[in-house]
Amino acid sequence: MATTDAAAGKRRPRPLSPHLGIYKLTMTMAMSIAHRISGCALYIGVLLLAWFLISASTDAATFGVFSAFIESIIGRLVLFGFTWALFHHLVGGIRHFVWDAGYGMDPPMRDQLGWATLIGGLALTLIAWSIGYAVR
Amino acid sequence: MVDHPASLRTPLARVRFLGSARSGTREARLIHLTSLALIPLTLGFVWLVLDLLHMDYNGVRETLERPLPAIVLLAFILAGILHMEIGMRSIVVDYIHGPARAWALLANTCFSALLGLACVYATLRIAFT
Numbered sequence: 001m002a003t004t005d006a007a008a009g010k011r012r013p014r015p016l017s018p019h020l021g022i023y024k025l026t027m028t029m030a031m032s033i034a035h036r037i038s039g040c041a042l043y044i045g046v047l048l049l050a051w052f053l054i055s056a057s058t059d060a061a062t063f064g065v066f067s068a069f070i071e072s073i074i075g076r077l078v079l080f081g082f083t084w085a086l087f088h089h090l091v092g093g094i095r096h097f098v099w100d101a102g103y104g105m106d107p108p109m110r111d112q113l114g115w116a117t118l119i120g121g122l123a124l125t126l127i128a129w130s131i132g133y134a135v136r
Numbered sequence: 137m138v139d140h141p142a143s144l145r146t147p148l149a150r151v152r153f154l155g156s157a158r159s160g161t162r163e164a165r166l167i168h169l170t171s172l173a174l175i176p177l178t179l180g181f182v183w184l185v186l187d188l189l190h191m192d193y194n195g196v197r198e199t200l201e202r203p204l205p206a207i208v209l210l211a212f213i214l215a216g217i218l219h220m221e222i223g224m225r226s227i228v229v230d231y232i233h234g235p236a237r238a239w240a241l242l243a244n245t246c247f248s249a250l251l252g253l254a255c256v257y258a259t260l261r262i263a264f265t
Binding site: 035036042045046047049053056057059060063064067083086090093094095096097098100113121128131135 | 166168171174175178182186191192193194196197200213215216217220223224227251254256257258259260261265
């Protein structure tokens with residue numbers, strides 16, 4: 001029967017495994033999603049780095065446009081989001097190295113690593129911003 | 137290729153000529169290598185940005201003309217672009233099906249390559265002009 005369907009060119013869509021919607025949200029799952037979201041945010045965020053570098057390589061007036069944006073409230077929020085995504089993804093990546101080495105996969109430890117990722121990412125973000133404002 | 141459930145073909149015969157398995161781990165190894173490199177490079181990058189944040193145009197130029205900041209920045213860009221290209225590829229492969237997938241993969245590679253080149257070009261231009 002399957003071959004007749006295929007021969008007729010009417011292939012039924014392949015079954016997909018159950019996805020996000022039917023599972024209870026767990027810490028490991030939330031951090032897995034957060035790792036992807038922060039990765040995507042950084043993917044877009046590199047545009048900000050490119051803008052910074054291209055404007056700095058052009059002239060003072062072009063750099064001034066970038067500078068004005070980053071000094072604005074929206075610019076500060078974007079930069080804060082970028083910093084958080086960067087540190088969250090960094091700590092999440094270290095967590096993946098811990099797992100790759102074979103540690104921390106038992107139930108209490110994997111949840112604790114999830115919390116450590118969330119809190120560590122936020123803490124590093126706040127430390128970096130404190131230094132940024134303190135050194136001014 | 138039609139997978140008939142009652143086929144007498146062996147599993148080996150079915151996977152033959154579909155490509156070598158030798159380079160199959162290339163992507164996994166590269167994302168591990170780049171993520172390992174990005175741990176110190178990200179800290180270096182943040183350190184550099186904290187330094188650059190309060191500078192005007194001339195200060196930024198003078199800083200990026202020095203070898204150490206420029207090399208840290210270039211290494212961060214290189215590892216970061218490779219890392220994000222592979223990362224986005226795995227997201228595309230997970231969520232985009234059918235003919236759109238090939239276009240999404242192509243767009244990902246082009247976007248990453250152009251963005252990486254733009255960043256490297258600008259950094260070198262600051263350093264050498």
